Amino acid sequence: MxxxxxxxxxxxxxxxTYLHAVSWWEALRQYDHDVPMALIHRGIGMGSDKLLDHLLGEGEDRDRSADEEMGTAHDVLYGAWWERxxxxxxxxxxxxxxxxxxxxxxxxxxxxxxxxxxxxxxxxxxxxxxxxxxxxxxxxxxxxxxxxxxxxxxxxxxxxxxxxxxxxxxxxxxxxxxxxxxxxxxxxxxxxxxxxxxxxxxxxxxxxxxxxxxxxxxxxxxx
CATH class of the missing domain: 3.40.50.1000 (HAD superfamily/HAD-like)
Incomplete structure (x- = not known):
């Protein structure tokens, strides 16, 4: 070794980092979650599953049915920045x-x-x-x-x-x-x-x- x-x-x-934050902000808004960008920024570095729990709640009663779709929306929005x-x-x-x-x-x-x-x-x-x-x-x-x-x-x-x-x-x-x-x-x-x-x-x-x-x-x- x-x-x-x-x-x-x-x-x-x-x-x-901030491109991820903006992309998550927009992805969340597409699903009617209005989360301040500063809070999103503090969670960047987590995986998307933990980030969404961090921002939207970790309780068993949180509806997670759209989590995968929100992750995909983030990926599409963030992908627009790749060439820059x-x-x-x-x-x-x-x-x-x-x-x-x-x-x-x-x-x-x-x-x-x-x-x-x-x-x-x-x-x-x-x-x-x-x-x-x-x-x-x-x-x-x-x-x-x-x-x-x-x-x-x-x-x-x-x-x-x-x-x-x-x-x-x-x-x-x-x-x-x-x-x-x-x-x-x-x-x-x-x-x-x-x-x-x-x-x-x-x-x-x-x-x-x-x-x-x-x-x-x-x-x-x-x-």
Whole structure:
């Protein structure tokens, strides 16, 4: 087994968090659910099943008959943005710098396979990526640790010599359940204070800021 860095992708490497929030807002409105966008944003990073429970209620009496249709509506609305997706500052450079330190680079993404393909295309660093997960690899979505467990298994990365980089409290919580240090990036719209309160080992503005401080970051401790 080897050391490695697991990366969330949406909101961490690619600037998608608010596009997901807007797409969910519109999808929910199509089904007569008027949910403030700020509340939706706070749930981004969960799987769609947990997000809808988070926003609309977790009780047994909630009508879930339209959940799949709302998820499909989100996917269609979000898909309209695919050709305009952009990296966050320093994303590809950070991934390459990690690989240059002989650390495995693993994309621990919960995106669907087709969407993940587009995200990888935007990142443009496939030549240094050891493994990448999609939603099909996890039985339960974040904050459950399933996707991280799948990423570790696919890459043969030692959990004791791994660091996770994410942008949401759900990322931090998922990593914490496996005892993996999580670096929080605020470029997904969650504050440094919130990420630290959730248990992040360190926080940075964006991938470029983490790259500048790489030798003093938690990643340096596993290299």
């Amino acid at each position: 080897k050391p490695g860095v697991l990366f969330d992708v949406d909101g961490t490497l690619i600037d998608t 997706l952009r990296q966050l500052p320093g994303a590809a450079d950070l991934v390459r710098a990690v690989a240059a330190r002989d650390l495995a680079v693993v994309l621990a993404s919960s995106a669907k396979k087709a969407e993940l393909g587009k995200l990888r295309q935007v990142l443009g660093a496939d030549d240094v990526i050891t493994a990448a997960t999609s939603s099909a690899d996890a039985e339960e979505s974040k904050p459950a640790p399933d996707i991280l467990e799948a990423a570790l298994a696919q890459s043969d990365v030692d959990p004791a010599r791994a660091v996770y980089v994410g942008d949401s409290v759900w990322d931090v919580q998922a990593a914490g359940k496996l005892g993996i240090p999580c670096i929080g990036l605020v470029c997904g719209g969650t504050s440094s204070a919130e990420l630290l309160e959730a248990g992040a080992a360190a926080t940075y503005e964006n991938p470029a800021a983490l790259l500048r401080d790489l030798d003093a970051s938690p990643i340096a401790q596993i290299a």
